[in-house]
Amino acid sequence: MRIPVARCVLAAVALAGCGQHGSGPLAIPPGVARIDCFNPVSGYAWSLRLDSRSRRVDGLPAVFEAGSITWRADGGGYGLDRATGILTITRASSTGGYSAVDRCRAHSSP
């Protein structure tokens, strides 16, 4: 499978240009925040809506801890590392579990 390098670069540049709050890629502002994510292999970009007050991600209940935010969606477990912005998605399949890794940054406006 060919990796769309141009799309990856564009997505990375776009994410690099996102608004920043404090230091680190995932300094999440209080309240509602939009988190931009992209897949480093396909270049696919997408976003999450975090609500730290009601402790929800995309409307789903989530656990907000100092180092990470975790929640379940689409039959998988999501873990967002607050220090690195690395989003690990762990899913069950017919042969066991596996993980996929995407990368995320905080966006300037909700």
Added chain:
Amino acid sequence: MILPSPAWLDTGSNAWQLAAATFVGLQSIPGLVVLYGGLVKKKWALNSAFMALYAFAAVMVVWVLLAYNMAFGPSLFPNLNFLGKPLPAMSAAFITGQATIPLAAGGMPPLAFPMATLIFFQFVFAAITVIILAGSLLGRMSFKAWVIFVPLWMILDYTVGAFSLWGGGWLSQWGAQDFSGGYVIHLAAGVSGFVAAAIVGPRLQADRDSFAPNSLLLALVGAGILWLGWNGFNGGDPYFANHDAGAAVLNTNVTTCVSLLVWVLMDTLFNGKPSIVGAINGMIAGLVGITPAAGFVDSWGALIIGVCTGIIPWVFMNKVQSTKFFQRVDDTLGVLSTHGVAGLLGGLLVGVLANPAVLEYIGTGKDAPGVSVSGMLYNKGDPTQLIHQIGAAAFIIVFNAIMTFVLLRVIGVFVKLRMDDATLAIGDDAIHGETAYNFEGG
């Protein structure tokens, strides 16, 4: 307009899945039936074969009545996810509908064959597990006790491991992998067989001292069916006739060939002669060792696994199981070594050798590159996957040991687990009124 099948059905994948299931079924009958029948003393040939034949039939009945859904159906305890609901898998709507595994559906493509195909495919895996376990008990377990043990072990023991790792249960949600049954089948059978052998008790001392195979040629026929049948065992587990099925089949054979050769070399170096029984054990250890890894490693990884399964289970069988401590348990065919140790070894090596470039399924968008596993070698030494593999192995070992112990203790209250010595002295004729070889019958 009349259509041959629903739009979701892919004829190629359905055909491959049914063929793969039949290959796995052939591994049991006649594969293990004649392998066991040939490997034991003449007086035990029929009873050993019959234990396997009975188990195949008995498992199917409990499988469709309740065990399939306990292993692959909706969760019975949604917060714990270690067992499915005990429901029949028999209605017209259910067996002809599109196959799905509810808790694992989000992590894999929609299946392209009917539920009936999935139920049968998973049945042959369930059946061969308890037949492998039988290898530890040959030559003394009461047939009546075996008749009771098989369906109960299937319902209360096998379903938990299968659901936890393959049914989308807690071990798979945690991230543990078992491509085709290194843990669910072989580690479970090896541990349960060893525990069962300890509880049932040993063969007659005369049989332990002299248990020469009655027909190595028959054993080789069984071994050959077992080997090539493994193409369905591992090649069927992607559930699609896809690229990874091909990789799994190739890897299965690379490991097995290397393991057989290394085991024969070990026999020659340390026991003085290349042994046919040793070659069969090396073959089995290789087949078992690659099972949890077949669709996750490249062929270099398969080769390394073959070297490991040719050495470590050999050492366990020839050096560890021959110690006084292990000799207290009469594991007739050394199932703990060739299945338990080899399955554990393969499962742990997934955490080291799994190459993320070997994709089980292709992922797009945020799921790119797809379903794969990263071992330490390909993940900057990160031991996460290895830790998952160790944790899953620990659960399978402990759970199987406890459940098999309890189950046999309870059965032992109602029927004798071991035949009496008079019956053991005669063998097949005393138990079944039949003998394997009748050269005077005309």
